Amino acid sequence: MPGIRAAALAAFLLPAAAETQELPVVKLFTTGGTIQSLGRDRLKLAEYREGRIDGQTIVEAVPEASRLARIEVEAISAVSSTRMGAEQGVPLARQLAEELARPEVAGAIVTHGTTTLEETAYFLHLTVRTTKPIVVIGSMRPWTAVSRDGPLNFLGAVRTVLTPEAAGKGVLVLLNDTIHSARFVTKRHTYHIETFVSPDVGPLGFADADRVVLYRSPVTRHTADTEFDLDGIEELPQVDVVYGYQEASRAPIDALVKEGARGIVLADGSPAYRNAVLEAQAAGVVVVQGSRKGSGRVVLSDRTAARSEITADNLHPQKARILLRLALTRTTDARELQRIFNEY
Amino acid sequence: MSTERAFATAAAALLAGATAAAQEIPPLPPPGIDLPRVVLVSVGGEIATSCETSLERVGCASGGETFAPETWTRDLPDLGLAARIATEDLRAFSRPDGSAAPEHWFELANRLRHLAEESAVDGVVVTHGAAGVADTAFFLNLVLPTRKPVVLVAAQRPWSAVSGDGPLNLYDAVRVAADPAAAGKGVLVVANQEVHAARDARRTNFYRMDGFGSVDLGPIGVADPDVVRFFTEPTRRHTHGSEFELAALPESLPAVEIVAAVPDAPGRLIDAAVAAGAKGLVVDGAAGLSGGQLEALRRARDQGIVVVATSATRGGRVPETAALRDSGIIPGDNLPPGKARTLLRLALTQTSDPAEIRRIFGEY
Numbered sequence: 001m002p003g004i005r006a007a008a009l010a011a012f013l014l015p016a017a018a019e020t021q022e023l024p025v026v027k028l029f030t031t032g033g034t035i036q037s038l039g040r041d042r043l044k045l046a047e048y049r050e051g052r053i054d055g056q057t058i059v060e061a062v063p064e065a066s067r068l069a070r071i072e073v074e075a076i077s078a079v080s081s082t083r084m085g086a087e088q089g090v091p092l093a094r095q096l097a098e099e100l101a102r103p104e105v106a107g108a109i110v111t112h113g114t115t116t117l118e119e120t121a122y123f124l125h126l127t128v129r130t131t132k133p134i135v136v137i138g139s140m141r142p143w144t145a146v147s148r149d150g151p152l153n154f155l156g157a158v159r160t161v162l163t164p165e166a167a168g169k170g171v172l173v174l175l176n177d178t179i180h181s182a183r184f185v186t187k188r189h190t191y192h193i194e195t196f197v198s199p200d201v202g203p204l205g206f207a208d209a210d211r212v213v214l215y216r217s218p219v220t221r222h223t224a225d226t227e228f229d230l231d232g233i234e235e236l237p238q239v240d241v242v243y244g245y246q247e248a249s250r251a252p253i254d255a256l257v258k259e260g261a262r263g264i265v266l267a268d269g270s271p272a273y274r275n276a277v278l279e280a281q282a283a284g285v286v287v288v289q290g291s292r293k294g295s296g297r298v299v300l301s302d303r304t305a306a307r308s309e310i311t312a313d314n315l316h317p318q319k320a321r322i323l324l325r326l327a328l329t330r331t332t333d334a335r336e337l338q339r340i341f342n343e344y
Numbered sequence: 345m346s347t348e349r350a351f352a353t354a355a356a357a358l359l360a361g362a363t364a365a366a367q368e369i370p371p372l373p374p375p376g377i378d379l380p381r382v383v384l385v386s387v388g389g390e391i392a393t394s395c396e397t398s399l400e401r402v403g404c405a406s407g408g409e410t411f412a413p414e415t416w417t418r419d420l421p422d423l424g425l426a427a428r429i430a431t432e433d434l435r436a437f438s439r440p441d442g443s444a445a446p447e448h449w450f451e452l453a454n455r456l457r458h459l460a461e462e463s464a465v466d467g468v469v470v471t472h473g474a475a476g477v478a479d480t481a482f483f484l485n486l487v488l489p490t491r492k493p494v495v496l497v498a499a500q501r502p503w504s505a506v507s508g509d510g511p512l513n514l515y516d517a518v519r520v521a522a523d524p525a526a527a528g529k530g531v532l533v534v535a536n537q538e539v540h541a542a543r544d545a546r547r548t549n550f551y552r553m554d555g556f557g558s559v560d561l562g563p564i565g566v567a568d569p570d571v572v573r574f575f576t577e578p579t580r581r582h583t584h585g586s587e588f589e590l591a592a593l594p595e596s597l598p599a600v601e602i603v604a605a606v607p608d609a610p611g612r613l614i615d616a617a618v619a620a621g622a623k624g625l626v627v628d629g630a631a632g633l634s635g636g637q638l639e640a641l642r643r644a645r646d647q648g649i650v651v652v653a654t655s656a657t658r659g660g661r662v663p664e665t666a667a668l669r670d671s672g673i674i675p676g677d678n679l680p681p682g683k684a685r686t687l688l689r690l691a692l693t694q695t696s697d698p699a700e701i702r703r704i705f706g707e708y
Binding site: 181183204206209210211218300313 | 525544560562564568570571573576578580661664677706
């Protein structure tokens with residue numbers, strides 16, 4: 001019995017040279033984050049330096065992946081997710097579109113730090129015109145940690161990319177065997193393995209040990225069906241988030257308007273915001289009402305409609321910001337902007 | 345949305361202005377506005393039950409009675425804002441707990457199929473006891489060949505209860521059934537302002553307001569105060585995409601029993617089920633089967649009985665492991681035992697080939 005198992009395992013692990021030529025190509029774009037990090041020792045779960053491990057190291061650590069696909073690695077950056085933004089996101093989106101247009105490429109994987117992973121994933125979900133799977137992964141534990149999750153997240157992503165049902169479902173986020181839509185996913189814990197959740201709707205499926213299953217398909221617009229176009233866009237409009245809390249001052253709104261922000265997303269509000277928002281709107285700044293609560297839609301009431309406030313649906317403020325930046329490349333009309341928030 | 349707003353406003357004006365008309369269901373539609381037409385079918389349930397006092401919240405202490413569907417339209421004329429309503433009383437199909445009795449499932453399905461085929465019907469709402477709503481919904485999801493919205497709705501509290509959830513659930517169910525976006529997504533279950541897909545809907549709590557959930561996944565949409573909004577749709581086969589043809593199904597489905605895995609059970613229940621004529625078995629918690637149960641299952645399989653395993657964890661799929669494959673047990677995906685039993689009964693009307701049944705559990 002152990003002999004048989006070892007033989008089976010060897011057959012699984014060792015790629016036959018002839019076969020490799022036939023394998024589909026999966027692009028691996030690396031941006032950094034915990035999945036590419038080094039800690040001083042294997043018990044350093046929360047202290048480490050991001051971006052010190054390259055994509056090839058990940059590929060080599062999981063030889064099973066190369067049995068399934070020919071992995072082509074491309075480094076975009078090597079930073080923690082808090083340093084990520086349009087500066088990396090726009091070229092990444094362009095490169096993804098270009099590579100996914102190659103017929104032999106089955107799909108793409110993007111590594112990313114976890115804190116803002118959902119923002120880049122949603123940006124790609126809104127801008128990359130493709131039906132091929134794009135899976136964004138990260139890890140909660142450094143590459144050097146005991147019980148690290150990075151390798152399995154990577155293998156799960158390769159298997160997901162190669163699953164026919166993953167096509168046309170937009171950008172997917174995979175950690176902890178769970179497949180989420182970029183539209184709904186968010187990070188809910190600072191360091192646990194079970195951290196990424198999709199409030200209100202739940203995940204789309206799972207990369208289980210025996211099979212990748214996708215039970216759900218998002219019905220909001222994305223990827224192949226997007227109206228946003230990065231062609232000819234040099235710079236995205238500035239949009240910031242203002243957090244509401246008791247006795248919050250209007251100073252942040254005033255400062256952002258002065259700084260030239262084109263849009264502001266409110267995460268709930270404060271009485272002091274009322275006049276600041278009116279003045280901001282009068283100065284041509286678009287204000288979107290979001291919520292800091294983490295789940296549930298901002299319901300469109302007669303009052304908000306009358307004030308021509310735009311509501312963020314159930315997008316978290318940080319994602320409403322991404323959508324508003326893209327929307328402002330198309331229009332500043334309140335009704336059009338609300339349509340966009342209803343559809344994406 | 346602007347259309348929805350327009351006719352909500354117009355209908356509200358109609359209700360406010362003409363009290364006589366407000367009692368009419370369907371209301372006179374305002375000029376130029378065609379409200380969707382929804383049939384409200386009562387199978388009964390807490391949502392159709394009045395207790396003696398409003399403080400009876402977990403069923404009625406004594407003398408609770410179900411009422412005819414007209415009571416809803418009288419108590420809740422607001423339904424007329426969302427749709428033109430016709431009612432149908434099928435309480436005769438229900439068990440005492442208000443759930444559709446399985447011996448009436450075919451009659452219910454046939455009647456719903458007929459209603460859905462009517463060109464004058466845009467959607468159907470079925471009220472149902474909370475206990476069995478997820479099971480009935482899953483059966484209908486597998487056999488109703490329609491793309492029109494069929495929405496099952498239940499309440500955790502009796503209609504007469506203080507802060508009862510019945511009225512809002514009923515109103516929301518009608519809004520969902522009237523929403524064109526609900527079409528083609530399979531049978532839906534609406535409760536607590538959430539829209540669940542029948543396959544994944546489960547009752548997760550006996551009496552609290554958040555009594556329904558979609559385990560592993562989540563609701564596919566919400567019935568919010570402003571709009572009904574769908575976020576996702578199910579990818580597993582259902583309704584119009586199902587291979588189970590209602591008209592071709594036998595009058596009684598093959599017998600399938602559910603057996604719980606128990607670490608020291610002798611396996612007699614399995615032998616008894618087979619002796620009583622079971623064609624299939626659902627084993628809940630396959631990892632915990634006793635030696636005696638495994639032997640009894642082997643005997644059953646030798647007689648051609650199909651065995652499906654579900655997970656007693658009530659979350660997560662049963663993965664296809666080598667051990668399961670070797671023992672010839674078919675993984676029940678992430679279905680709870682009751683739903684796995686329904687799917688296996690339907691599958692056994694088509695085939696007893698384990699490979700085919702394995703396919704069916706992977707596709708539905």
